Amino acid sequence: MNIDKTLDAKGLACPMPIVKTKKAIEDIDSGQVLEVVATDAGAKSDLTAWCKSSGHELVDTNEDDGVFTFYIKKA
Amino acid sequence: MAEKKKTNIILFSGDYDKTMAAYIIANGAAAYDHDVTIFHTFWGLNALRKNEKLQPKKSFMEKMFGKMMPRGADNMPLSKMQFLGMGPKMIKGVMKKHNAMPLPDLIDMAKEQDITLLACTMTMDLLGLKKEELLDDIEYGGVAAYIAEGEDGAINLFI
Numbered sequence: 001m002n003i004d005k006t007l008d009a010k011g012l013a014c015p016m017p018i019v020k021t022k023k024a025i026e027d028i029d030s031g032q033v034l035e036v037v038a039t040d041a042g043a044k045s046d047l048t049a050w051c052k053s054s055g056h057e058l059v060d061t062n063e064d065d066g067v068f069t070f071y072i073k074k075a
Numbered sequence: 076m077a078e079k080k081k082t083n084i085i086l087f088s089g090d091y092d093k094t095m096a097a098y099i100i101a102n103g104a105a106a107y108d109h110d111v112t113i114f115h116t117f118w119g120l121n122a123l124r125k126n127e128k129l130q131p132k133k134s135f136m137e138k139m140f141g142k143m144m145p146r147g148a149d150n151m152p153l154s155k156m157q158f159l160g161m162g163p164k165m166i167k168g169v170m171k172k173h174n175a176m177p178l179p180d181l182i183d184m185a186k187e188q189d190i191t192l193l194a195c196t197m198t199m200d201l202l203g204l205k206k207e208e209l210l211d212d213i214e215y216g217g218v219a220a221y222i223a224e225g226e227d228g229a230i231n232l233f234i
C-alpha cells in the first residue's frame with residue numbers, strides 16, 4: 001500500500017487522535033492514504049466510527065503491543 | 076455538499092471536570108465536521124473568564140460575585156473530591172501523566188476548530204460579569220440563539 005502521509009498520535013489522549021486525524025486528512029487528496037499511529041486504547045473504536053461517519057475508507061488496521069496503526073483512504 | 080450536522084452543548088456547570096467533558100465532546104464533534112456551539116450560562120460562564128484581575132464598574136453585589144467566582148477555566152473547582160483545592164492539583168497531575176489535555180488547551184483547541192463559544196447575556200447580568208472580563212472573540216445571546224441552533228441539532232446536551 002502506498003502511504004501518502006503519516007500521523008504520529010502516539011501518547012495523545014482523547015479527543016486528540018481524532019482531532020489530529022481530521023486535520024491530517026484535510027492535507028491529502030481524495031484516494032490518497034493516511035497512516036495514523038496511536039496508543040490511546042479508545043482509538044480503535046473512535047477511528048472506526050469516525051471513518052464510518054465521514055465516509056473515508058478504513059482500509060486496514062493492526063495492533064502491535066498497544067500501538068494501533070490505521071490506514072485511511074480519503075473519500 | 077450536504078448540510079453540516081449540528082452539535083449544541085449548554086454548559087451550565089462551573090466545575091473543571093464537567094467543563095472538560097463538555098469541551099472534549101465539542102472538539103470531537105468538530106472533528107466529525109459538525110457545526111458546534113457551546114452555550115455558556117450561569118456558572119459555565121466562568122470558563123470564559125479571563126484570568127487577569129479587571130476592575131470594571133460594578134455594584135456591591137456584582138463585586139462580591141466577581142470575587143467569589145473563579146477567574147477562568149484553570150481556576151475552576153472539581154465537582155467531586157475538591158478537598159479544599161487539593162483535588163484540582165491532584166487531577167491536573169494525573170492528567171499530565173496520561174497526556175490528557177488541560178482545560179485551557181481544550182478551549183484553545185475549540186477556538187482553533189471554529190467552535191462557537193456563546194455567553195448567555197441574561198446570566199452575565201445576574202452574576203455581574205462584563206464583556207471585558209470574558210474572552211475575546213466570543214458571541215453573545217439568549218435562549219432564542221440556543222433554540223435556533225438546537226431545533227436542528229443532531230446532538231443537544233446540557234452539562
